[in-house]
Amino acid sequence: MTTDSLTLGAHTFQSRLLIGTGKYTDVATARAALAASGAEVVTVAVRRVNLDRDAEDGIWNQVDLNRYVLLPNTAGCTTAEEAIRTAMLAREVGMGDLIKIEVIADAKTLYPDNQATIEAAKVLIAEGFTVLPYITDDLVVCKKLEAIGCAAVMPLGAPIGSGLGIRNPVSIRLIVEAVSIPVIVDAGVGTASDAAKAMELGCHGVLMNTAVAAAKDPVMMATAMRKAVEAGRLAYLAGRMPMRMYATASSPLTGLVD
């Protein structure tokens, strides 16, 4: 099991849990939750600096880069052009090649614009990025993204921040079977069983933010998520027993005392 790792482009990770850094109530909790999660990949957003700030320069610019790899996203972008621009800026800030493409098409659901995502991915792959697109759970789109050279596909389990869990496990499973790049469920996970479920479906990783940040005890939930992802992965590799309609006795039916 020591060789069971997640490969994204040139990067190899032992943890299959990727963690977002938004919505935490305070910096100390965010740091502690991040550590408890065991995550090696940490998502961040790109925003204007506050010109009048006296405060610290955002903790995410000071995370230990020997320990964590930053995965900037293009959150807030609604067109391929904006996403490309944001990705270029992110690379200049972070000096890394990973980018999570997020092109939002609908404000209420935060569903992604699949077509614009494909367009942005093409450009950014040509620019040398390791591209991880946030996408609907659509296997045809995922196959297209694989064909153009994405390092992974990141279908949503449910709307961002909804905590509804994996609403369409069949779609996720079909994607896992249809592509040979890693499949990372991005968005929708609400609690540990959701993360375990994603991994049991054969996903290669889970990316989450709100499920940890909005828990009553984010640090404890981060620990739960770490264990859930590990447990789900092991269960997938172990191969579950088939489901049956009727009971099959676990104890021998012979040698019963009269």
Add this chain to the structure above:
Amino acid sequence: MTQDMLFSLTVNGQERTFDPAPDTVADLVHTLGFDNARIAVELNRRIVARATWSDIALQNNDIIELVHFVGGGS
């Protein structure tokens, strides 16, 4: 300097005047106090690589964006 001769830049959407005028991107970043920050600079929508900050001159009415990473997620 009269008012209409002040050196003006649009930085992160805000029009700002500078006296003295920053000669280069590096001067501007220093004036704004971001020398040691992990930031990216865009000048008129083109990224200016950090290594070239001191080589790139600024003109009156240039449009600058300074960005960094903030918490964000899925």
